[in-house]
Amino acid sequence: MRRLAPYAADPARSRGRLHAEAGGETRGPRDAFQRDRDRIIHSIAFRRLRHKTQVFVAPDGDHFRVRLTHSLEVAQIGRTIARALDLNEDLTEALCLAHDIGHPPFGHSGEDALKAATADAGGFDHNAHTLRVLTRLETPYPNWDGLNLSWETLEGLAKHNGPITNPTWAMIETDAEFPLDLGSHASLEAQIAALADDIAYDNHDIDDGLRAGLIDLDEVVAQPLVAPGWAAVTARHPAISGPRLVAELVREQIGRMVTDLLATTRARLADLRPDSVEAVRAAGRTIVGFSPEMAEAERSFKRFMYARLYHHPSQLDVAEKAGRIVAALAAAYRADPALLPVHWRETLPDAEPARTRHIADFIAGMTDRYAVARHREVVGPVEMPDGL
Template sequence: MTTAPYAIHARPTRGRLHQEAESPTRSPWQRDRDRVIHSSGFRRLQYKTQVFINHEGDFFRTRLTHSLEVAQIARSMARNLAVDEDITEAIALAHDLGHTPFGHAGEDALSLAMESWGGFSHNTQALRQVTILERRYLQFDGLNLTWETLEGLAKHNGPVDNPDGWLRDYDAAHPLDLHTFASVEAQLAALADDIAYHGHDLDDGVKSGLLALDDLTSVPIVGTALKEARSLARHLPPRSNPAYGAGETGEPPAEGSVAIPALEQRLRHETVRRVINVLATDVLTQTKRNLLKLDPHSADDVRHADRPMVAFSPKIADANAAIREFLFAKLYRHWKVNRMTHKAKHVVAELFSTLGSSPGLLPDGWRDQALAATDEPARRRVVADYLASMTDRFAMEEHRRLTDLSVPG
């Protein structure tokens, strides 16, 4: 396949911070993707919350399965636009490496706790993870990813006009051109993130029993997709309709949720599949219009455009916003989710308070870093790094170890 002129090309590349010999068998972006997949931060995503805390059920998405879904959607769109699939996948797989335990609840708590010490955001933390916190190589800290992948992580949501203290300092030492847009590949990863989490949060919301299929009927795009799915089910002869197959049952219920009948289960999947297809197809159509108008001849032309190239059409952007509003109102702020969010924030805040005021309680390695810090902000940053690295399960266990006298330290 011929690569588009506005794609990122391996030659020339702006290289890596620490010089390494090129691989004879893989492109720089393939190496970046592989390093992300083999990183400890990526493995820990398996036990980090998407919406539902990890122990609430094995069928719900985690940060790991979310990242895999984002990568699949992003890579498919990259292929359609003739840009580099591998760097698109690398950015998509790495975009959530900085997430705390307990999803956005944990991030909100840690951000509030770090307000006086330089702040916290999962986007900046992802960059810290791949440049500092991974300790796998003898020659350097971090994964030593290419400039283009680091740029994509830093700017996949757009130019960074007011970087926090750490990102500002990093950019001064290793400039990422924060004032410009990122590449088409990074922009695709950002929109794929939107598409994936709207699709799978609708799926998990119905699976959990917090949403019903009938709740979706008035939601733009989703209601239409559900109507089409129900129409398809009605017009399939019973004998050839697997939803009515003899002996078939629905998914087993997750803890605290309800059993899903076979037909409803299939309707849910069919609806979500159609929603994702509508959103992804619209992104491709609108992006091609934008690229045709700009007529970029290089990735730098995309970076210096006056707006992002990868986008929804105005109509679908409004519909996508309506899906987000529905999910916030009916799922993310559901009283059962609110209860778990409240507990999660309490755990993270109490861990930060305890370990921040008594860094000697940190485990080996982390304790040495905290005690060697030259000032309080640096010490608190070590604590934030430690907390952000935790899985849901480990955070709960650590909280018990520090607060429950019956649990060994």
């Protein structure tokens, strides 16, 4: 068995689960974090990610990323980093796979619309909703709601982007039931999940953006984050161009960012010398990260991608239509809850804000195409790209 660093998360020392479980002798030789990963993979919410927007709403080609394929790519990068740092790969993978489960249909445009539609009930936040899905809304077990994940997995999902200083209502509810020490930093495995997410979408959005014809290769390779990698791949392969060279560029970029992260993180660990995962949480700072130069280049690249890809006129047009769908569904169901499916109607709370939050739970669980179908059913026709 591979030896883990003393500051790695250890399933044998887990803080446990909210609900006590009997021994798992009949469920195979898995530790707590392996069970968490498998519960996430087998969940309905995870399966729905295959029909939820990553960047492109209802992409008209089979080669674009969706939330599911993005999550798998994040997990692959996360496991690689965790192994190199002698950290727990299974916890890292679980966090990477689950980090987007709380996203509503249509990505950030859907989230913005749902947040506005539920402002009088506390609003909506996809990260807090991930916890709500995994602790309340998934119900595969006979004796409790949720997947009953370990404390370390829930903590990592709550705090992978850092301490929570201003939790939303959904996070407050989860924390009240199973306190997650929201004010501290999370494990190194959770910190890896956050950066693996950045590495994945920074680079795979290059591939998808070029494939869609919405960004220009010459502009992309002029960016400080990309220019060194482009110089390297064109020097190695002077006779190659087109998609093969772009694929090599994406691999080069991921490798460069991972290598930089590993070197920076190892230097920080050598400086801090944490002797346990608790020392990591008490460090008062994020340990996993890029060098200052890479971090600045990465921020600059994000600004470029927002200007050129995410806020491209064609993207904004579809996003605006998608937001209207979510807003119209929220308004329709709040005005007439009888329009809800039987299960959701029968379990609708009597009082606010729980009533509106229940409706938001239903909408947030929708895939893109299901949201369009429900809009056509309860509101009316809608113009969206082919495939919805």
